[in-house]
Amino acid sequence: DAKTTQPTSMDCAEGRAANLPCNHSTISGNEYVYWYRQIHSQGPQYIIHGLKNNETNEMASLIITEDRKSSTLILPHATLRDTAVYYCIVRTDYKLSFGAGTTVTVRA
C-alpha cells in the first residue's frame, strides 16, 4: 500500500471548518483514499472514502487533488466531539493499514 504522511497534531476552533491534510505521493491509480477517526478508547469510525472525485457525506468532505498525490478531509463545523485521532489510509486491497494519524483537538 502507498504510504501516507499526516501532521502529528493540529488544533482547531469549535464551529470553524477543520481541514486535515494527507500526502500520498506514491499512490497508484487503483488505490482508494480512506479516512477513519478514533475517539479515545473507542473503535475506529469510518468517515469517508474516494478514488479521484471529491466526495461529501453527512460527516465530512474529501477533496483529492487532480494528481491524487494529496487529499484534505474537511469537517465543516467542528465540535468538541470531533476531538479524535484521524487516520488517512491509502487502500489497494482488502487491508486497511493504519499509520499514526493526526491528533485533532477542537478547542472551545
Added chain:
Amino acid sequence: EAEVAQSPRYKITEKSQAVAFWCDPISGHATLYWYRQILGQGPELLVQFQDESVVDDSQLPKDRFSAERLKGVDSTLKIQPAELGDSAMYLCASSLGGGVNTEAFFGQGTRLTVV
C-alpha cells in the same frame, strides 16, 4: 443502526492463562477482520476472514494466537498462553465484501490487560 458487537469490553488476565474474545459482525457482512492496537499506535491487522475462510493471517502469532469463524458469522480470537506484551486493544471489523471500495465498520474493542 447496525453495529459490530464485541465482548468482553475489558479483560484482565494473568500471564500464561488463556483468554478469548468474541465478535459478532454486522448481519450480512462476509468479511471479518481482527486488529490489535497497542497504546499510542494505529491498529494492526492480525487476521482476515472471507466467510469462514482465512484470507490473511500473516501477522497472527500462530504459536499462541488462533482465530476461527466456523459458520461464517461470528468469530472468536484466542490467546494461549497470554504474555505481558499482549496487553492491547483487540478490535473486530466487518464489511460486506473485501473489495477496495467497501468500507469496514469497527466494534468498540476489547481492552486486554495481562498482569
